[in-house]
Amino acid sequence: MKTLLVAEYRDGKLLGTSSELINFATQMGAESAMFLVGSESVLPNYAGKLYLADIGQAGEFNPSLHKQLLLDVIAKEQPQLVVLPHSSYGWDLAPRIAFALKAAQISEVVEIKDGNMVVPSCNSKLRRQVKATTNITVVTLQGGAFTPVDDPSGTPEVIKVEVTAGGDIQFSGYEAAEAGGVDLSKAEIIVSAGRGIGKPENLAIIENLAKALKGEYGASRPVVDAEWADQSRQVGTTGQTVTPKLYVACGISGAIQHLAGMKKSEFVLAINTDKDAPIGEIADVLAVADLKQLIPILTEKLNAL
Template structure:
């Protein structure tokens, strides 16, 4: 069984997530080769063939160019699996490759069970075991689902690949994340507001508890998208990654993107009306209650000593 792993490189950096691809291939028991549009000066540690396209020549991510490069490598390599991360890159590129290959794509694999792939359903409340009907299968892996105990070692045998493909989409530049202001990574206590706060006026309930605990307040994505809390307080994949002594998640269901930003907190309290919310997976204590009643009561007790 052969797996072609698709590593990622952005803005001059090889992304460390390539190690998760190797971790997955080991669990699957597959021989692996790797594909990277990157640089010879930032090679992944790995024993095997690395098909390398020079990012300096190819330019920043262009779906059609990367697709053509990858298809030419697949043609040579004839893998059974083509494995991406379930990232903005994998999201974009994997279905294009699957479509060209007439292959099945299984998205956001979290586990291999009896040799088949398991993916989350309904915001991770359920799991689904999926079997492909095609010879070749394209996979995307959930970030963090397949790690390695030790970083991989070795140096790959590099085979250079290139293309003169162009596509209809033109990349014009990157825009940095909104400049900070609030660095939550230094906070010892963070109280975060999720969709469960219900309306912008209720954010003050969260701020009051944060202040009573001598900490800062944060928010999950939907609250930031609704502009109830500014983006520089967002915790999660597209915001900040935090690990305070205490994290209180208020009305946050626990989407994987949020969990990725806070699950390393020392002690996690979740307050949610839904006892089955995925936030319960990482919480040390889950308080099943309406935050609008519970948080003010808690704030009073803490202030009262």
């Protein structure tokens, strides 16, 4: 089997996902080549053929042009699998490629089982094993699902891809994450509020526990989207990635995007009414309880210590 791995590059940096793509190909026992719209000055560690289109010419975000460049390489390499990260770049580009090839696309692969792809459904409460009926398949990989133990090594053999102008989308730069607020990445203790707090008034319960533990409070995305907490408090893929000594997840079911932002915490305590919530998969301790009852008692006892 032959795979074509699509690495990503943004704002002068090669993104770390290329090592996950390489590890996926290894797990599939497949040959690989790589495609990158990037720069010759920052190459991935990879012992293989790298088709490189210059980002200065092809643009940082120009999906219809990137699609065309990638299709040209696919025509040359004839892979059975085209592999992208399930990221803002990958999930945008993958269906464009899949449609052009009339290929099946399998999104957010978390595991390979008996040679088939496993993908999550329903907030990771179910997993589906799926199989493509087409000769060529496009897959996107869930971030972190294929992180290798050891980083890959080697220097790629660079094959330059010629770029002709084109594209129907104009990109005009990045906007940095909102500055100010709290830097949760340095906090040693974080108590986070999820949708399970029910209403904005209950955020105080979480803040009080954070104070009792001398830590900061954080929040999951739904709490931030509902404007119950400031965006600078958000933990997860689109917020901050945190590595505290203690992470207390309160009323957080454990969506993948949230787990990605906190799973490297040293100790995770989850408080949730649902014993089967996905947060239980990574929590060291799951207290099955209504946070509105348990946390005030816990806070009081902590303050009395």
